[in-house]
Amino acid sequence: MQLSELELVRREKLTQLLNLGINPYPAELFPLDTTSKDIKQDYKEGKKVIIAGRLMSRRIQGSASFAELQDADGRIQVYFNRDEICPGEDKTHYNDVYKKLLDIGDFIGIKGELFTTKVGEKTVMVKEFKLLSKALKPLPQPRVDADGKVHDAFTDPEQRYRQRYADLVVNAHVKEVFVKRSKMFTAMRHFFNERGWFEVETPILQPIPGGAAARPFITHHNAMNVELYMRIACELYLKRLIVGGFEGVYEFAKTFRNEGMDRTHNPEFTMMEIYVAYKDYQWMMEMVEQLLEYIALQVNGSTLATFGEHEIDFKAPYKRVTMTQAIIDYTGFDITGKTEEELREAAKDMGITVDNTMGKGKLIDEIFGEKCEPNYVQPTYITDYPKEMSPLTKKHRDNPELTERFELMVCGKEIANAYSELNDPIDQRERFEAQLELAKKGDDEAGEFIDEDFLRALEYGMPPTSGLGIGMDRLIMFLTNNPSIQEVLFFPQMKPEQKQIAMTDEEKAVFAILKSNSPIELNSLKEQSGLSNKKWDKTIKGLTKNKLAKVEKTDDGLFVEEV
């Protein structure tokens, strides 16, 4: 690989360090006893401290220098003084090791004492320092001016996502998003555990991809010689555990869907699913609003969250609107008792594209998605979905056309989906069969499999149960004001980077001619190469750049020479 000048300089410094007997990658632990944060919080003049971190900036003035050390908690100023570090005659450790051989990005450990500078900055006076790890690549170096304005910010999304490690080092606000993400998981876990529900794990590799309508990733198990699917949901497994006697189970589930990617969809994402026995979806709505209020407080310290132009309040309770009412509110059309044909006509009249594969459920979903969904900015429960689009949901207690289901909308997006779970095994089989029919009709969202084992489990009896799924990535997007899912995933999926070719075929060919005949008159070499003008130009420039050939002008003309 071609190294930049900056990289070559750092490798040269590495060699010089080794020549001085300094191991740039020492094995032994470094006995740090505090952090940048603790120093600032429990500051005591003259206190002895041992800290470690990355060198992030330096201001050298002769035999004195201020630098910034960054650790997991933030940055602290450190002061290097030649005579403090090198009390004797030998000033090498300051003049050479510190000033010349250290670079921004290097990890160092420091033993020193606290003091405050004339301008009032809490600082560590370095008594001893030790190189802990040399950085061979230069980091991007954003910096903030007196007005708080950032210069040279590391902003290119492609580079930031591909090199998230560099992004995290230099962009504190990016790191903060992931700290909040972690707090969100901790808060949710705490909320559930406190209520006696169990965190469990269910298979990611599944013989039948069930529990949702989505295209799965397919993989192959060699020893069993069977196709397996990466899960699209964990619902059917968690319900088996309710059958088995657990009364509250939940899972933070990495889930995989082989569909399009955009700023709200990554091929792998995290769902939280929870099932609680003897409850219904009404109960679940109360639980969810308490949960989200709690999480918002734990993550942001407030129930209010800003998302783009909106201010969202996660404070319970949330408004509840039936799907039928929502459609009346925004279209004036009442879906109650309408036939498939009537719905299709109504949708057409609203300017929605429809086709014949769409059943009643899908048509209603289209109308709702098109006309209603974007209007719900504050957390709102949309309840009582039509039966056709909810094959795992109990029939509504008051209306057999509907189901006991809700989705929670925030800023026009779904972040949670919950039901009173269908536990009638005969009804469940009929619903699966209806899905199969829809799939045959061409609805590629409908399930193509009947999970016989799941039906067998239901036949043993499942208590009335309410279940909930929350898109964790979506939720943290709202809590951190990020409109892109990639900003809340450490490593969003990207197309692979392409490898660079060391020498092109043309360069190899020209180099071969040159090797057997050097020096050679430029035009003669060009003719022999048989390359077009442009191609020739590229090729010879490539060779000279890589110091494989040299072009020289003499009185006799232009000559190319092998180096």
Added chain:
RNA sequence: GACCUGGUAGCUCAGUUGGUAGAGCACCUCCCUUUUAAGGAGGUGGUCCUGGGUUCGAGCCCCAGCCAGGUCACCA
């Protein structure tokens, strides 16, 4: 999948009908003992995303492609 925008130094970005590739920061050399984005002086650094084409000559124009971001479509 369609369209729009972008890809130039380690980072952020300029780059005039098409005429020797630039700036700031970083880096290197020298001077400077408590500084606050930026002390002074000098210097190094480039696959202008890739491949074709037009042209005497392409970072710039044309064609194809790659990657990314955005909008829409699809999808929850």
